[in-house]
Amino acid sequence: MPARQSPKPRISKPRTRRQAPGARPYHHGDLRRVLIDAALQLAAEGAEVSVREAARRAAVSPGAPFRHFPNRDALMAAVAEEAQRRFRAEIEAALAEASSTDPLARFRAFGIAYVRWAMHNPAHFEIISTGRYFAYGSSAELLRDNAELVALTERMLAEAAAQGLLRSPDLKRILIAGRALIYGFARMNLDGHFPRWGVEEGEIERMAEGVIDLFIAGIAKS
Amino acid sequence: MPARQSPKPRISKPRTRRQAPGARPYHHGDLRRVLIDAALQLAAEGAEVSVREAARRAAVSPGAPFRHFPNRDALMAAVAEEAQRRFRAEIEAALAEASSTDPLARFRAFGIAYVRWAMHNPAHFEIISTGRYFAYGSSAELLRDNAELVALTERMLAEAAAQGLLRSPDLKRILIAGRALIYGFARMNLDGHFPRWGVEEGEIERMAEGVIDLFIAGIAKS
DNA sequence: TCCGTCATGTAATCATCGATTACATTTCGA
C-alpha cells in the first residue's frame, strides 16, 4: 500500500466552520485554540513555554501540536497574536475610560495603561515586545493590532500639534521619543533594572506617571 | 578504590596565579576564558549560545565546561560580565573623547555612545540588558560595572542641577526618564520595532541624536 | 445513506542539549 499522504502540506487552515458551542467538532475540539491558551498560561506562570508541555496540558500526544503549527515559533507567534490582541483591548479600554479630550492627557493615559499592562503581564509583554515571534508568519492580525497602536499615538500627537500644544514641530521625533520612553520604562521593569536604579517595587507605578508627566511637560508649549 | 572526590564542590576559583604569556598552565590553558570568548563569539554571530557548541569550539569534551561553570546560566553570567566590561569601557572612552565640560552635553554624548554600542553589539547588549544572567551569582564585577554607569549618569545630572541648568528639581525622576528613553530607544532597535514605526535603518542613529536632544531640551531651563 | 478522502491525532524515532557520574590525568605544593 503506497503512502496516501504527501509529506508537504501538513498544515491546514482551521477549517472555517461555525457551529453551536458545546459541540465538539472533531477529536479534541479546537486543539489549536487550546494549545495557544495552554502556552499563554505557561508563560503567565513564569515557566518556559515548550510545545510538549502545552501538548501535555491539552492531554494530547507530543506530536499533535505540529499538525497546527509547523514549529515552536509558529505557536509562539500565535501566542503573541493573542497577547497583542488583549494588550490592545486593554489600552483602548483605558483610553475609553479616560474621558478627557485633551490629546496630551490622553497620551498620558495611554502611557500609564501601557506600563501598567506590561507590569501585570510581564511574560506576555515580553513575548509581544521581543519581535522574535513577529517575524514568523507576520500574522495579519498581529501586524494590524500593532499598527493600530502606533497610529493611535500618532493621532494623539498630531492632534496636540494641531491644537498648538507642542513646542516642536517635529512630530516624528516626539513620537519616537515618547514611545522609547514608555517602552523603555516598561522594559526596565521587565528586565529587573529598577532595583539597581534605586526604584522600589511599590514606587514603580507612581514613577511611571512622574516620568510621563515630565516628558509631556518637556514637549508642551509654554 | 573509593571515589576520591566528593560530588559537592565541583567548581573552584580560577586559581589566581600569574605567569608568563605563552606558557600553558594546564591541560587546555585557560579553558574558562576560552569558553567565555567562544560564547561571546557565538552570540555575536547571532547563533544561540549552547554550552556544547562553546566546548566544541574550544576542542574540549561536552562535559568539560561544567568544571568551570555549574550550569549554563553561570557561563552566560560570565559572558554578561565581559560584555558589560566592554560596554562600560566604550562608554567611558566616548565620554573621555567628548571634551565638553557641559554636563548636559556629556549626557548627550553618553546617550549616543550607549545607543551606538547597542546597535553595533546587539547580542551582547541583549545579554547585558535582559537581567536574566544578572541574577546568577551576581558577579561583583558585573554589579560594579553596572553601578558605575548608573553613578555616571547620576553625577552628570546632579552637576547640571548644581549649575542651575534644569527646570525641575526632581533629579531622580529626570534620571529614570533619561534612562528609560535611552534604554527604550536601544531596545526598540534591538527588538526590531523601528520598521513598524517608520524609522529606516540608515536613519536610526540620527534619530537617536534627535530624540536625546529633544529630551535635553525638555528638561533644560529656559 | 454510504463511502472515500482528508484533516487530525498517535506512536516511534532522531538529534541536540543541559546536566551528572565515574574515571583518568596532570599539576602543584607540603
Add this chain to the structure above:
DNA sequence: TCGAAATGTAATCGATGATTACATGACGGA
C-alpha cells in the same frame, strides 16, 4: 617526591523540537 586537588573525558540521563509512518474519525458528494 608523592598524594591531593584541579581539570578533562566517556558514558549516560531526561527533556525538547521535529519528522515519519500509521490510525481514525468527520464530512461531503454520489
